[in-house]
Amino acid sequence: MSLARRVLLGATAPVLAFAVAALVTTVVIVGAGASPGEFWQVLLSAPEARYYVSIVNSAAVLYLSGLAAAIGFRMNLFNIGVEGQYRVATFAGAVFAGWAVLPGPLNTVAAILVAMAAGAAWAGIAALLRVTRGVSEVISTIMLNAIALSLVAYLLQKVGSREGQTYVTDAIPRSAWVPSIPLIPGEISQVYGLALLALVAGVGFSVLLRRSRFGFDLRATGESESAAVASGVDVKRMVVWAMLLSGALAGLIGMPELFGASHAYGSTIQTGIGFTGIAVALLGRNNAWGIAFAAMVFAYLNQQASPLSIEADISTEIIAVTQGVVVLSVVIVYEVVRRYRVRLEQTEVARALRQQRKEQGVAA
Amino acid sequence: MRNPARLAAGVVASAALVLSGCASGGDDTSASDEETAASEDVCESADGDGPAIGLAYDVGGVGDQSFNDSAYAGLSRAVEELDATCAQAAAQAGENDADREERLRTLIDGGYDTIIGVGFVYSVAVYNVAPDFPEVYFGIIDGFNPTESQKDLPNVANIGFAANEGSFLVGAAAALTTESDNVGFIGGTNTPLIQAFEAGFNAGVEEVDPQIEIQSQYLSQDDPVKGFENPAGGETAATGMYENGADVIYHAAGKSGLGLFDAVVQAGEGNWAIGVDSDQYLTADPDQQPYILTSMLKRVDTGVFEFAQGVAEGNPPSGYVTYDLASGGVDYSTSNDALPTEVIEQVDQFKQQIIDDEIEVPSEL
Numbered sequence: 001m002s003l004a005r006r007v008l009l010g011a012t013a014p015v016l017a018f019a020v021a022a023l024v025t026t027v028v029i030v031g032a033g034a035s036p037g038e039f040w041q042v043l044l045s046a047p048e049a050r051y052y053v054s055i056v057n058s059a060a061v062l063y064l065s066g067l068a069a070a071i072g073f074r075m076n077l078f079n080i081g082v083e084g085q086y087r088v089a090t091f092a093g094a095v096f097a098g099w100a101v102l103p104g105p106l107n108t109v110a111a112i113l114v115a116m117a118a119g120a121a122w123a124g125i126a127a128l129l130r131v132t133r134g135v136s137e138v139i140s141t142i143m144l145n146a147i148a149l150s151l152v153a154y155l156l157q158k159v160g161s162r163e164g165q166t167y168v169t170d171a172i173p174r175s176a177w178v179p180s181i182p183l184i185p186g187e188i189s190q191v192y193g194l195a196l197l198a199l200v201a202g203v204g205f206s207v208l209l210r211r212s213r214f215g216f217d218l219r220a221t222g223e224s225e226s227a228a229v230a231s232g233v234d235v236k237r238m239v240v241w242a243m244l245l246s247g248a249l250a251g252l253i254g255m256p257e258l259f260g261a262s263h264a265y266g267s268t269i270q271t272g273i274g275f276t277g278i279a280v281a282l283l284g285r286n287n288a289w290g291i292a293f294a295a296m297v298f299a300y301l302n303q304q305a306s307p308l309s310i311e312a313d314i315s316t317e318i319i320a321v322t323q324g325v326v327v328l329s330v331v332i333v334y335e336v337v338r339r340y341r342v343r344l345e346q347t348e349v350a351r352a353l354r355q356q357r358k359e360q361g362v363a364a
Numbered sequence: 365m366r367n368p369a370r371l372a373a374g375v376v377a378s379a380a381l382v383l384s385g386c387a388s389g390g391d392d393t394s395a396s397d398e399e400t401a402a403s404e405d406v407c408e409s410a411d412g413d414g415p416a417i418g419l420a421y422d423v424g425g426v427g428d429q430s431f432n433d434s435a436y437a438g439l440s441r442a443v444e445e446l447d448a449t450c451a452q453a454a455a456q457a458g459e460n461d462a463d464r465e466e467r468l469r470t471l472i473d474g475g476y477d478t479i480i481g482v483g484f485v486y487s488v489a490v491y492n493v494a495p496d497f498p499e500v501y502f503g504i505i506d507g508f509n510p511t512e513s514q515k516d517l518p519n520v521a522n523i524g525f526a527a528n529e530g531s532f533l534v535g536a537a538a539a540l541t542t543e544s545d546n547v548g549f550i551g552g553t554n555t556p557l558i559q560a561f562e563a564g565f566n567a568g569v570e571e572v573d574p575q576i577e578i579q580s581q582y583l584s585q586d587d588p589v590k591g592f593e594n595p596a597g598g599e600t601a602a603t604g605m606y607e608n609g610a611d612v613i614y615h616a617a618g619k620s621g622l623g624l625f626d627a628v629v630q631a632g633e634g635n636w637a638i639g640v641d642s643d644q645y646l647t648a649d650p651d652q653q654p655y656i657l658t659s660m661l662k663r664v665d666t667g668v669f670e671f672a673q674g675v676a677e678g679n680p681p682s683g684y685v686t687y688d689l690a691s692g693g694v695d696y697s698t699s700n701d702a703l704p705t706e707v708i709e710q711v712d713q714f715k716q717q718i719i720d721d722e723i724e725v726p727s728e729l
Contacts, residue, residue, distance in 0.1 A: 048473070054466055153554070153585030164508020165484040165557040171512075188496065189462070257460060267555060267586040268485050272458030302456065306467045309453045310418075310474055313408065315425075316456050 009341055017333040021326040028321055029314070038312040043304050051303050053189040059292075059299035060195035061253055065277025066284055066291040067205050068249035072137075073286045074209065075222040075242050081126060081141025082250045083274025084148030089119035089247075090254030091152045091169070094265035095159060097258075098170030107176040108259060116251035122148060123247025124240070131236040137243070145274075156267060168266035178259040192260030197252050206288040218242060250274065279327045285334070298323060406440045412447025415676045418476030419668070420467050422483035423588055425454035428619035429648075430641040431592075431664060435482045435505060437642070438668025445669075446676045451476055457589050464489035472500055478675045480668055484508060484557060485588075487522075494520045501680045503671040505664055506557055521681040523667040527557075528564030528727040529718055530660040530694030531614070534638045535568020536714050537658050537696065538612040539576055540707045541636060546577045548605035550598060550624060552591030552617035554582040560727045561616035561640070561660070567725055571714065579605045583620055591617060598623030606631040612657065614638035628655040643697040658703055661695040663687060690719045 029036045047055070065082055072079035093115030102110050126144055129135040160167040180190035209215035220228040221238050229235055253273055258265070280298055284291030301323055305316040419439050426436050442448040451474055453467050464486055471479055472493075477500045481490055484506040491510055494502050494517050507522035509515075538547045549565050551558040562580060569576050581604075583597045584590035590597065598620035602613055606627060611634060615621035621640060628637040629652055637652075639645065639659030648656055667687055674681045687693020695715075698708055717723045 050469070051466065054462055057462060149587060150585045156586070157554075162556060163510060164487055165506055165555060167555075189465075257462075261462060262460075262488075267553075268461070268488070270458055270460035271587055271589070276458065302463070303466070305456050306453055306463075306470045310451050310467075310470055316454050319456060 009337060013334050013337040014330070016337070017330040018326070020329040020333060021322070024325045024329065025318075025322045028325070029318060032315075032318070034314045034318070035312070039308070039314055039318070042308050042312045042314075043301075045307075047300075047303060047307075049184050050187045050189045053183050053187060053191055055296070055299045055303050056183060056191050057195060057256065058302060059295040060192070060198035060256055061273060062276060062280050062298050063198040063292055063295040064201055064249060064253045065273050066280035066295055067201055067277075067288070068246050068253065068274075069277045069281040070284070070286040070291055071205070071218075071246045071249065072242055073222075073281055075218045075238060076225070077239060077242050077246075078138045079123065079126070079141055079243060079246045080138055080278065081123060081144050081148075081274070082246070082253075082277050083272065084141070084145035085119040085122045085247045085250035086253040086274045087152045087269070088122045088148045089115040089251030090258060090269065091155065091265050092118035093251070093255065094169045094172070094258055097172040097176055098264065100173045100176070104175040107173070108178060111172075111176070111259075112252070112255055115255060116248040119249070119251025120244040120247040123243045123250065127240045127243035130243075131239050137239075153267065156265065160265075163266070166267040168264045170264065172259065172263045176259070177263060180260055192256035194256040194259050197255060201249060201252060202288050202292060209288075214241070253277075276323075279323065283327050283330050285330075297326065406436075406443050407450040407452060410443045410449045412443070412449060414447035414449070415442070415478040415672050416476045417442060417448050417450040417478045417480065417672055418468075418471030418474065419450060419452045420464070420471065420479065420481050420486060421452065421454045422485050423455050423457050423459075423593060426452070428592070428622075429644060430618050430621060430639070431662070432482060432618070433647070434642045434662065434664035435480070435668050436665075438665035438672075441665065441669045442672040446672055448478075448672060448676070461488045461492070465493050468493045468502075472497055477501065478672055479503070480671060481505065481507065482664070482668075490520055491517065501671075501675045503668070503681070505667060516683045518682050519680065521671060522684045523671060523681075524684060524686045525662045525664070525667070525693055526686060526688035526725075526727070527616075527660070527662055527694060528560045528567075528725045529689045530662060530696060531561045531564030531616070532568035532571070532718065532723075532725045533689075533696040533711050533715055534614055534658055534660045535565035535570075536572050537568075537703065537707055537711050538565070538614060538636075538638060539569040539572035540710060541657060541703075542576060542610075542612050543634070544609050544611045545573070545575060546579070546609040546611065548579040548602070548610040548613035549581070550601050550605075550613060550615040550617050550621070551580070551582040552584070552620060553588060554585050556728070558582070558591075558616050559729050561614075563726045563729045565614055566729075568714070571723070577609070579608060579610055581605070583617055592620055593618070594620040595623035595626070599627045602627035602637070603630065606635055612636040612638065614640070614660070616640050616660075625649075625652040625656065628652070639697075643699055645697060645699045653700070654702060656700055658700065659697045661697055663693050663695070666693060689715060 026036045029039050068082045093111045096114040097107055097111035100107060126137045126140040129140045130137050156167045160169045178193035180193055183191045217233045217238055221233055221235055280294045281291055284294035301319050305319040308314050309316045421432050426432050439450055468479055468489055480503040482505050486504050487507045488510045490502045490504050498519060502520045503523050505523050547569060549562050551562055566578055569578055581601045583594055598617055602624040605613055613624055615624045624637050625648055628635050636657040637655050638657055641662045644659045645653055645656040
């Protein structure tokens with residue numbers, strides 16, 4: 001296959017996927033009786049300056065969530081439990097930081113480590129069940145989500161104090177807050193300081209997967225478990241480590257907001273980021289750059305939901321539909337393009353073989 | 365992920381999880397959905413010169429035939445009587461305070477100067493945004509002051525309701541109606557706001573007969589989607605209670621309560637359901653109507669309307685504004701003829717006693 005053709009095929013998949021997604025979304029909007037013209041106009045109009053700040057904030061959080069899911073996905077390990085791990089971890093981090101046993105920034109660092117440990121521990125339960133009892137991590141992490149949500153809500157009522165209609169943990173002392181970064185001068189909204197965690201995690205993810213023995217083993221296990229075992233990879237050990245890492249990353253998801261805005265864990269904590277992370281990882285094809293792009297797309301779409309309902313009077317739920325459609329079309333189109341490429345390669349190989357045989361025949 | 369079966373499983377699972385937020389909305393394709401869809405246009409046709417109202421909902425929004433629809437009714441009344449113009453904005457599942465702030469700012473950018481957050485989740489967002497816009501008036505239904513200093517802002521009003529008092533009345537009605545001496549309560553989330561409903565309901569039941577057994581269940585600890593957007597969960601909980609001997613069940617679970625109405629029809633004659641927030645007898649399907657004994661009215665519509673009226677008259681409320689039985693902010697409905705006159709008479713007596721402070725209704729469990 002020529003290089004030009006290869007590049008063309010590579011570019012086809014994403015372009016085609018988004019075209020299909022746009023088409024399907026338009027059909028859905030027409031079906032719902034709304035105006036697709038208005039929808040696309042609002043969706044594609046440039047948001048106001050301060051919205052970029054929230055897009056960056058929400059993309060950073062979604063990126064962490066996407067990475068957490070992707071680590072498992074790379075070795076065929078479906079950690080659906082990012083949501084539960086994120087809740088347990090954020091709660092643990094918030095309670096620890098609220099105790100203020102350590103001074104200032106030390107408290108921040110320690111609380112982040114506590115959160116990562118809590119997330120890893122919660123994911124570790126699923127890992128242990130998988131390697132010792134053979135329980136599918138899909139089932140166990142979904143169950144652990146349900147348990148985590150109820151457990152944290154229960155503990156919050158025990159540990160936290162009542163504030164209006166909600167319960168909140170003790171506020172983190174001011175000295176441990178992480179200042180925000182004024183991305184756009186003069187705007188009130190600012191980027192969470194700990195949004196930088198997303199950059200760090202992204203680089204770490206890439207280096208770990210591409211440049212380390214662990215990453216090689218992880219990818220090898222994902223490509224073919226039997227081949228990995230044959231070449232000496234301890235798959236059980238890999239399962240445990242991948243789940244722990246996934247859980248530790250999930251522990252970071254809540255940190256930017258905890259130390260940048262809310263300064264406590266309350267019953268109005270943001271829900272569903274862990275689930276969205278799965279979609280973000282799928283959309284990003286489990287690769288650090290792809291997930292970054294996917295997180296931006298999701299954050300952008302979320303941001304445009306408000307103007308959509310206010311300016312165009314279109315239900316915000318259409319945004320969730322759009323996101324779902326994008327993920328499905330990406331997965332389907334990539335698979336179709338992959339099969340097409342395989343067939344193309346097969347015919348080329350067959351042609352080359354025929355050619356060779358013919359030449360040999362001539363020679364004989 | 366080269367294994368197609370695993371891939372497919374992952375895609376389906378994640379798509380299901382991501383979309384579960386809107387999936388729950390699809391369970392009830394009743395006639396009333398169309399009604400709301402059609403009447404959602406009140407803001408489109410409104411072009412008066414009264415206050416410009418921006419209404420921001422929590423997840424679910426209009427169509428729950430309960431809390432949010434009651435807010436919408438207040439908005440419609442403001443459009444009619446105050447010549448208001450308006451815009452509505454609904455939340456998505458899984459938002460944080462920053463997202464809510466953006467919604468409020470978008471409404472303000474759109475020229476709306478009377479902003480109402482429907483639900484206490486808007487408390488933090490409103491108190492963050494309000495100081496930047498002294499010319500804009502903010503109301504928060506069930507709101508509270510989350511700031512450390514507890515200092516009131518002149519342009520923010522927390523519109524609260526003594527839901528415990530109204531719940532006391534329907535609790536008494538339930539106790540006077542039950543024949544199995546067994547009643548039930550279904551709450552959306554196990555949070556202080558909803559616990560107040562249960563506390564009042566329990567007190568009302570006990571006032572009539574302390575021997576009556578009360579079953580209680582919350583659909584979720586604190587997830588609003590599972591709590592208030594979950595008719596299937598509401599139906600499961602209600603069916604369990606009916607099978608467990610209850611014959612009157614009261615819900616404080618928003619849209620999830622629609623599942624209770626399905627369950628009571630299946631449980632059949634002799635069983636009752638009690639609605640919440642709006643007069644749900646009026647909006648229920650005809651086959652459900654006979655079973656809806658009464659509803660606890662939390663007049664969110666009055667709260668929304670009077671807030672807008674205050675702004676229109678240059679007299680905007682601020683601080684805490686509480687609607688209770690005495691001010692008509694909570695009540696119970698008598699639109700179903702199946703509610704016997706004797707029961708109404710007795711409940712009305714309790715009502716008077718509460719207004720006269722002869723009965724103190726607890727607001728916490």
